[in-house]
Amino acid sequence: MIRALLADDEVLARQKLRQLLKNVSDVEIVGECSTASETIELVQLTDPQLLFLDIRMSDMNGFDVLERLSADGDRPLPHVIFVTANDRYAVRAFEIHAIDYLLKPFTPERLQMAVERVREQLVKGEPAQIASPKQQSGEQYTTRMVFKSRGRILFLSVDDIRWIEAQENYVRICTGKDSHLLRETIGSLESRLDPNSFLRVHRSAIVNLHYVKEVKNESDGDATVVLKSGEQVPMSRSYRAKIQKSLKLH
Amino acid sequence: MRTGRDNLPAFMNPAIFISSTVLVGLLFAFQEWISLRHMGYHMAALIFFESWGFQFLVWGTLCWVLWRFLGDWIESATVKAVLTIFLPLSIGMSLAQQMLYVFIFHNLPLNHAEMTYWQRLSVYVYAELLDNILIFWCAFALFRGIGYYRRFREQEQAKAGLEIQLANAQLAALRMQLNPHFLFNAMNSISSLMRSDVDAADTMLEQLSCLLRLSLERGESQLVSLREEFEFVELYLGMQGQRYAGRVRQSVYCDPELYDALVPSMLLQPIVENAYVHGIAKIESDSTLAIEMRRDGNRLRICVTNSGIGLKPRSNARSGVGLRNIESRLKLHYGTDATFEIAELDQRNVKVSIVLPLQYLTEEEASLTRLGAR
Numbered sequence: 209m210i211r212a213l214l215a216d217d218e219v220l221a222r223q224k225l226r227q228l229l230k231n232v233s234d235v236e237i238v239g240e241c242s243t244a245s246e247t248i249e250l251v252q253l254t255d256p257q258l259l260f261l262d263i264r265m266s267d268m269n270g271f272d273v274l275e276r277l278s279a280d281g282d283r284p285l286p287h288v289i290f291v292t293a294n295d296r297y298a299v300r301a302f303e304i305h306a307i308d309y310l311l312k313p314f315t316p317e318r319l320q321m322a323v324e325r326v327r328e329q330l331v332k333g334e335p336a337q338i339a340s341p342k343q344q345s346g347e348q349y350t351t352r353m354v355f356k357s358r359g360r361i362l363f364l365s366v367d368d369i370r371w372i373e374a375q376e377n378y379v380r381i382c383t384g385k386d387s388h389l390l391r392e393t394i395g396s397l398e399s400r401l402d403p404n405s406f407l408r409v410h411r412s413a414i415v416n417l418h419y420v421k422e423v424k425n426e427s428d429g430d431a432t433v434v435l436k437s438g439e440q441v442p443m444s445r446s447y448r449a450k451i452q453k454s455l456k457l458h
Numbered sequence: 459m460r461t462g463r464d465n466l467p468a469f470m471n472p473a474i475f476i477s478s479t480v481l482v483g484l485l486f487a488f489q490e491w492i493s494l495r496h497m498g499y500h501m502a503a504l505i506f507f508e509s510w511g512f513q514f515l516v517w518g519t520l521c522w523v524l525w526r527f528l529g530d531w532i533e534s535a536t537v538k539a540v541l542t543i544f545l546p547l548s549i550g551m552s553l554a555q556q557m558l559y560v561f562i563f564h565n566l567p568l569n570h571a572e573m574t575y576w577q578r579l580s581v582y583v584y585a586e587l588l589d590n591i592l593i594f595w596c597a598f599a600l601f602r603g604i605g606y607y608r609r610f611r612e613q614e615q616a617k618a619g620l621e622i623q624l625a626n627a628q629l630a631a632l633r634m635q636l637n638p639h640f641l642f643n644a645m646n647s648i649s650s651l652m653r654s655d656v657d658a659a660d661t662m663l664e665q666l667s668c669l670l671r672l673s674l675e676r677g678e679s680q681l682v683s684l685r686e687e688f689e690f691v692e693l694y695l696g697m698q699g700q701r702y703a704g705r706v707r708q709s710v711y712c713d714p715e716l717y718d719a720l721v722p723s724m725l726l727q728p729i730v731e732n733a734y735v736h737g738i739a740k741i742e743s744d745s746t747l748a749i750e751m752r753r754d755g756n757r758l759r760i761c762v763t764n765s766g767i768g769l770k771p772r773s774n775a776r777s778g779v780g781l782r783n784i785e786s787r788l789k790l791h792y793g794t795d796a797t798f799e800i801a802e803l804d805q806r807n808v809k810v811s812i813v814l815p816l817q818y819l820t821e822e823e824a825s826l827t828r829l830g831a832r
Contacts, residue, residue, distance in 0.1 A: 295671065311671075315664045316657070358693050359668030375714030378685070389685060389717070 210326060213254060214240045215247040215273070216262040216291065221312065225260055225291070228316050232323055244268035248276050251286060257336075258307075258326050259286040263297050271297075274304065287329055287336040289322050298361040302354035305337050309354075309361045325365070349402040357388040364388075366401060370419040371433075371441050374412035384437060407451055409433050409443040423451060467604060470525070476518035483514025501568075509563055516555050517590075521597040524551075532598060533605025544598065552590035556582050625790050629680055640731055641666075647701055658700065665697045676723055680791070683819045684751060684758070685717040691726045691749065698734055705745060706738055712751040718819040719758050722787050728780035729762045729810050737766020737808060758816045763809045769802045781810075788812070 212235050216222050222240050229235050238254045241247040244267045251259065263270040270290060277285055290301045293312040301309050307329065308322035329336070352365045364383065373380045374394035381388045398408055408414050413433075421436045423443065431448055433441040443451065469475055487510030491503050525532070535544065560566070560579045567573075567581055644666050651659035672690050676682060688710060695708050726749065738745045745765045752759050781800065788796040797813045 311667070313660070313664050313667055315661050318664075358689055359672045376717060378714065378717050389689070391685075391717075 209236045210234055210258050210323070210330065211236055211238045211254065211256045212258040212260065213238055213247070213250055213256040213286065214260045215242075215244075215250075215265070215270075216260070217242050217265045218262075221262065221291070225319075228319050231316070232320070234327070235323060244270075244273045247273050251277055252280070252283070255283065256286045257330065258323075259288050260291050261288055263290060263292040263294060263301075271300065271304070285336045287326050289326070295356070295361055298354060298356070302352075302363055306363075308363050311361055325363075350400040355388065355390055357386075362388070366405075367416075367418070369406075369416050370435055370437065371416060371439070372397060372406075372414040373441075382439070407447075409441060409447045409451055411444065413441050413443075415441055423448075466608065470522075470604065472522050472526075475522050476515065479514045479518030479521070480511055483510040483512075483517075486510050486514075505566075505568075509559075509566065512562065513555070513559055516558060517593055517597075520551060520555065521594075524597070525601050529601060529605075532601045533608075548591050548594040548598075549587075551594055552587055553583070555590060556587065629787060629790050640727075644697065662697060662700060665693060665700070669693050669697070673724075679723060681720040681817075682723045683717065684712060684719045684721050687721050687723065687726055688712055688749070688751065690724075691730055694727055694730060695747075698730075702734075702738065705743075707744065707746045709747070710749045713753055716751055716753055716758060716816075720817045720819055721758070721760075721814065722784075722791055725784060725787075725812070726760070726762070728784060729812075732780055733762060733764035733766070733808070733810075737764045740767045741765070741806075753816065754813065756816050758814045760812045760814075761809055763803070763807060765806050766808060768805050769800070769808055784812075788814070 212229065214222050214225050214237060216225070219242070222242075226237060226240070229237060235258070238256050239250045241250050242265075244265045247259075247261070247265075250256075261270040261273065265273075268276075270292075274285075274288065288301075288306045289308045289310060290297070290306050291310045291312065291314075295311055298309050307325050310318060310322060350366060352363055354361070354363050356362070364381070368383045370382050370384055372394065373382070375389070377391055377393070378389050379392050379394050379397055381390060394408075394412060394414065398406070398414055401414070405417055406414050407417055415433050415435070419435045419437065421434045424432045424434055424440075426432060429445060431443045431445075433443050433451070435441065469478065484507055487506040490510070491501075491506045494501065531539075532544075557579060560575065560582055564575075564578075567578065570578070573581075644662070648659050648662050648666070651662060669690070672686075672693065676686070692710060695710070699706060699708060730747070730749070733747055738747065747764045748762070750759075750761045750763075752761075781798075785798045788798055792815055795815045797811075799811045801809055801811070803809050
């Protein structure tokens with residue numbers, strides 16, 4: 209059971225979360241709060257694993273709440289999912305390692321996605337961390353990205369990326385059922401992704417090796433990377449030796 | 459108060475003005491010296507250049523000061539003011555100039571050392587007063603001319619400014635954030651779905667919120683990148699797709715090199731809405747909607763093709779407010795450089811084509827608008 213606390217100053221907003229979470233069997237709501245100070249108190253009292261946190265509340269904002277809690281010291285912090293109508297704070301939320309950022313109104317599926325991320329974190333047994341924006345984690349490679357796509361904020365874990373295609377000044381990030389267009393060069397993205405998982409197979413394509421099924425040789429000496437989903441990504445000759453080496457490793 | 463200083467001709471700079479009058483004086487001196495030599499008189503050149511140069515230096519300075527302090531008055535003086543003020547002033551100034559001239563050059567006229575100051579002055583007044591008055595009126599005419607020129611330029615600029623303002627106001631009025639008609643229909647659909655299918659209502663409400671968010675984010679900007687524009691349309695299509703529950707095959711293609719091309723904001727949505735309302739909604743069976751954005755030389759071609767009932771005979775296809783609005787906006791943005799056409803491909807298919815001059819988002823603008831992956 210995931211012990212969750214709801215913090216939102218609007219009663220209907222809390223009601224929506226409560227009703228949707230009823231259908232999520234492994235989440236148990238241990239409390240609801242309508243102000244920031246109540247939230248701090250209840251977190252200390254109930255020690256939840258997950259906190260649904262509104263950003264704008266009457267007395268303090270959600271970030272202040274987290275700052276107070278992390279200043280408090282010894283006890284483990286809850287994982288945080290921000291729930292807000294305002295998309296302005298997404299980057300800040302991302303930087304302090306919030307699990308997700310739900311824009312109101314959100315769909316039940318979107319909520320499911322967010323809770324699934326919390327499950328993953330709990331399975332990994334990683335403690336929640338609230339970092340100030342400046343003390344970035346020392347990891348060498350990006351593990352997740354924040355961007356806006358079609359009016360929605362996404363905290364995308366790089367493990368969900370199947371492949372990336374360069375399109376002029378943009379890259380298209382394909383995640384199975386969806387694809388997102390970012391204004392970014394494939395080279396700069398490649399340098400931030402872990403080369404043990406992500407492999408450049410073409411001037412304009414990167415694949416995630418975890419989703420690769422096979423490499424098919426074409427008659428003209430070129431090859432195609434076939435993903436488990438059936439999608440085909442062209443591969444150029446110069447990258448071929450590299451991918452075969454990497455595939456053997458997996 | 460002088461206004462519109464920007465419109466002053468460069469020669470009214472005091473240094474340029476006075477040195478050019480001195481130059482004119484020196485030319486006169488040279489001319490007189492040459493003609494006297496031709497007549498057989500040989501005299502030192504210096505005195506000619508000195509006296510002519512000095513005379514025109516004084517005139518240049520006087521005229522510039524006159525213009526500086528009475529310029530506005532000269533430019534607007536009535537006939538009465540010219541006769542009662544400037545005529546006496548011209549005589550007075552000419553006399554004063556000559557008095558100064560005679561006082562400085564006490565050896566002129568040459569070889570008449572015995573003459574008193576007043577005798578010498580009378581010689582010069584007799585010989586040159588009219589010339590001097592003429593110089594005054596030449597300057598007066600010049601200053602009047604500058605006034606006309608300046609007013610003409612100001613009017614031109616005001617006219618141009620007004621035109622820009624008018625075009626902006628028209629564009630602002632034409633740029634719909636979101637067609638209210640669409641907004642209320644969507645809310646009505648949600649209200650209806652609330653009773654039959656809560657989940658579908660929920661999804662639709664979320665989609666509508668995304669559309670509104672994007673639309674608000676754009677604020678007042680008239681031009682957006684094509685990528686932003688079709689992202690918006692994709693959302694809109696997603697919503698319509700749900701309303702028409704799988705009856706419509708939608709496809710959107712955009713050439714990647716056009717993602718950063720600039721188009722008027724909200725260009726596509728009214729066209730797609732039109733395709734749904736007047737085409738797709740009218741037929742029961744499978745229908746299609748295709749949007750294609752391609753490059754055509756240095757132009758951008760956008761085509762929206764939809765199946766439906768074709769164009770209604772005898773009804774003017776362009777009568778839709780949304781489409782007419784797009785036409786006016788294209789005209790305001792691009793003049794005759796953009797074209798808008800609507801045509802019946804066959805009995806059932808209608809195609810809207812827009813061709814625009816190709817302009818790109820600058821790198822700075824692009825970095826301003828992105829949230830950025832990190």
